[in-house]
Amino acid sequence: MLRCPSASVVKPGFARASFLARGIVGLSLLFLCAISVTAAEKTADSKPGAAPRTLLRLPRWIESLGERAARKPAEQPAASARKSSPRGPLATSPQAVASQPIAPKALDTQPSDESFLEPITTEETLETEQANEIDIASTPASSSEGKPGRALLRSRTAAELDAHTTLTSGWGDLVGETTGTTLGADSDSLDLSDEPTPAKPNLGPETSVLKREALERVSVQPEPTTAAASSSARSSDSKAFTPPEQATPEQIPQGKKSVPAIAEQISSIPVQAEHGSDSIPPIATPPEETPTLAIDPASFRGVYPGKTTREELESGWGAGEPFTRQDGEAGFFWEIEPFDRIEVTLDGDTVGSIRIKLAAPVAVSELSKQLEIADLRTVSILDEDGVSIGEVFPERGVIFSVNPGTQSATAVMLEPLDPESFVLRSEGEMSESVAFAIADLHYAIEIDPKHLRAHRLLLVLMCEQGRWQQASRLATAAETLDPLDIWTRLKHASVLMALNRLEDAREKVAGVKAQENISPLVTAQADRMLGRIALASTSPDYQKAVSHFEEAIRKATPLSSNRSTSIQKAARDVLLDAHLGTALAIARGTWQQKSRVIPKWIARSEAILSEVKSDDTDRDMMELQLCRGALAASAGSADSIDALPWVKRLLETRDRLGEHTSDPWRQRQIDWEIGEGLSDALVASQKRGDASDMLDNATLTAAYLERGATLRELTDAERRNVGDLLFRIGILHSLQKGDHATAVTWFDKAVPLWNNNPSFATQGELGRLGESFVSMAISYWQVERREDALAISRKGVDFMVEAVDQKQLDERSLAVAYGNLSTMYAEEGDSDQSKTYAEMASRAEATGTKLQ
Known part of the structure; x- marks a missing residue:
């Protein structure tokens, strides 16, 4: 047998x-x-x-x-x-207990004599005024040539998704009042509602894995609901998104005589780019899968910006009249009926841009329909006062000049495809649709492989989505483009940590910390990362980890009251992570008085979160981080922290996030975080000998992890x-x-x-x-x-x-x-x-x- x-x-x-x-x-x-x-x-x-x-x-x-x-x-x-394990058993002999260090006391936001840290000196406090924030450099408001399309954008908001059915079991009963579907501890199947609550798109697995039929348990991953997203209006072999109803355009002169004429004369030239399934409405539903872009640069009467030569232009249009604009830009113009004026600027011996001045203002919506580009996602150009002065269609290289603050187009500009317009659009849509933002950034880098900001933004998104191999390549490229940038180097180190290349990560962070004249914020961030590296090592050094977290707290505490909002936010993030990291180091290590000290560190972490305003957009994600940190500490020392209240809080936080998260990619990102937190709760339950509802709870955990892993590159x-x-x-x-x-x-x-x-x-x-x-x-x-x-x-x-x-x-x-x-x-x-x-x-x- x-x-x-x-x-x-x-x-x-x-x-x-x-x-x-x-x-x-x-x-x-x-x-x-x-x-x-x-x-x-x-x-x-x-x-x-x-x-x-x-x-x-x-x-x-x-x-x-x-x-x-x-x-x-x-x-x-x-x-x-x-010899040692990150969560190994504690020594129990009297000699071992006597040699254990006393767990460090929890810190207040402001240092006190009761903490294990020395008071911060006046000299260190003065450094706060000189602290520099670490941020991705912003896009210039305009180019050196003064071309439009460089101002900070505002992008149209994506439509809300339908609610997802929430799988709950065991632990799910803790928040049964707030979730759409509840599975009891003794149930063997999930009752999926056919009518999800429209106002609350809950996160979580969309398919029950608890059904009795064996074949229905094979996968908990949802089927993709859409394929490629951005495509040409002329693609007829695919399914289009359904656009929501839009407001009626304001009543303005329509200039109907000029619209058909320009539509007849503006065309597009195909390029070697993959086309999606069909066109996208201006207000686009976030896709489930990576979209592709329909790249079709526009032309006017056979002239293509960035391609047609001056000789070809004059051969087709005849000689034009020279002009010089107030900003010094020169070119040639033609008066061609029914347009008021056609201006062409040259870039060397090649057509740089075409500006078509309309005889009368035309509604942007009407003009875009006539040009067959109404289904494309646009990016609005704002002046220094935040007033709209133009609409850009990046895939076509088309720009509508509008009367400030209106939707009345006065001119149409055609330019070569500009990577900046794709970057700007991605910034505007990043919070609503990660998929669209990634597609735009990829194409921006394809056009300009040296576009540093595109690399940095894409690096951030790849890290958030857990695509670590792609993130590693992007970090290497970004660091090559700007070897001295501190943000890029620290971000690169975080990628190396995720890939378990801990020695390379430590070397990179130590190199940043060893630089001269670095700000206290950089020092705090570097020490916080060094503490995490010490925890993640094969043979963790818990005392060294605590020492690094101690230094990070020392440097970040005065920065939390800095006049700069961005520095306050960065310091707050460091403080929260350093406090949770200290709690975890104590929980996993061999210390005296663990059960008394760990709850104080968790309470101090809660106090940091309590200082964040309730309407702060980052509060729920910080709450998620707090819950995960507390559950990780509970997994390390189950007798010190009861996991059950934190599981309830974790699932309640997921519900709140679900109320304003419509992007399926971000939903999966949150699913992964929830699954990781529940995994730690399983450990704590096992260590405490709690076997109630464990199979259901484990299955729920697996469902979150499997769905969250759909687009990740698992290490x-x-x-x-x-x-x-x-x-x-x-x-x-x-x-x-x-x-x-x-x-x-x-x-x-x-x-x-x-x-x-x-x-x-x-x-x-x-x-x-x-x-x-x-x-x-x-x-x-x-x-x-x-x-x-x-x-x-x-x-x-x-x-x-x-x-x-x-x-x-x-x-x-x-x-x-x-x-x-x-x-x-x-x-x-x-x-x-x-x-x-x-x-x-x-x-x-x-x-x-x-x-x-």
Whole structure:
């Protein structure tokens, strides 16, 4: 009979916190043994001469996960090569306790004698006045040539999405009054409402993963609702977005005689660019997937700005009359009916721009319809007083000059495609549609590979979306364009941290901090990052982390009252993260008085948030950060922080964010954050021995993570952790409910996340990985996917053998894996292979080697 790796021969303490962080409820050994006996009898009847079967057993660290009684689970066997773990057990001997440092006291916003920091001196306070904010340089209001299209934009607001059905379970009952759909702890399926609440587009998974049908549990990711977004009005082979109703344009002279004439003479030239599915309304619904842009530069009477030469122009139009504008720009003009005047400027020997002065003002909406560009997203040009003076259609290179403050077009300008117009439009739409903003920034960089601001803005969006490989390339390019820019270097370091390139990140941050004459804000940000790097290391240095956070708080505290709003905001962010980081370092480290000190650091973090105005647009995201920090501390020290109130607060914050978040990309970003917070809450619950509703809660957590991961580039650590959670859910279904068919659907999603994942070797977890594969193989065998079961078992054995070679796993653990393979081959009728593995199992069992 098949059996899982035996716990009786494996030393406890194996798994690190990232695996425990996905620990859930547990397993029923009695049920599993019943399956083993039944299968053994069946096998014995069919193969009387087969090798004797062994009982199916699980390692204690897996078995204890599913015990319904409230008790603390057994620890996973520890890899001896790793001396310390980010969330390792505390020393319990009197000598160890006596040597533990006292946890640092929580700080007030203003330093006091009671804090463990020294009071800030007057000299340090004076530095506040000289602090410089770190920000992305703004776009110039105008170019050196005075061309329009460089002023700060205002972009049209995107339409609201329909509400999403919210999946809640267990923890979801905490906020059942505010969520659209609630799943009780004892429910097996989700009642999805057909009529979502229109005023509240709640975040969260859109598909239940708790349905009884096995096939319905395979995926919780929503199907894309739209393909490419920005495209030409002339694309007829695709589905267009439905524009909302728009206000009636003001009553102005229509100039109808000139509109058809200009429409007949302005055309476009196709370029080598991918076209989307159809045109987009000016007020566009944020797309689910990355849109493409329909790039068709406009021309007038066969003349193309940036392409047509002066000789070609004069050959077609004849000689023009020279003119010079008040700003010094010169060119030639023609009087062509029915237009008042056609002006052409030259850029060297090539047409630079065409300005068509209309005989009478025309409504912008009417003119854009006649030119077949009404469906394009525009960007408005504002003067220094914030008054609209023009509308730009970036994909066409078309600009409407309007009477200030009106929608009356007086002239049409045609110019070569300008990257600045795409950057400006992306800035205006960034908060409403990340997808459109990313598409615009990509094309701006394609036009001008040296456009620094486009690189920086796209870098920010890639980091927010978790696309770390793309972010790394953008950060490298941006740093090449401006090697001295501090913001870019620190942002690059944060990307390296996400990719677990901690030494490279530390070197980059240390280089910034070592610069001369840097502001206190930069120092605070650098120390905060160094503290996070110390926490994330394979062998964390918790005291060093606390020291860096201490320095960050020291520098940021006086800046929180700076006259500059942007500096106040940056300092506030540093203070919140440094306080939460200190709480986490204490929770994970070995300190005295942890249960008394950690709540004070969390309370101090809450006090920082309380100083933020309720109408501040960043408040809810800071609340999300606070909840995640508190839950992370609870996962590190479950006895110090009760996770349940923070889970409720986390889900309430998600609901508030859902009220004003219509962009599906930002919704997925928030989903990921919620899932990460719930993952830490699972750890805390497991450490406290709370097994109530754990399967439902774990499934809810997986739903948020899977949906949040839809567009992310998961790092190796993220792939490992998400795979851990999916594996645990599958194990629970197979052993707690006897549902192997459902179990393998979860395993099918976990295995690809674990394949070719070097983080297991880096963290010394190959043995745990191998035992997990061996355990999964049992469910594959039970559902008659025997080839998969054999392949997964062999892969598990390979990992276990490597772990034994590296002295990370007891050699006797291989006896279970070899015994299972022997049983499988015997039932397949391969007696030779069965005998070989049976002999290997006997030798491994007899070895009795113990790790020291």
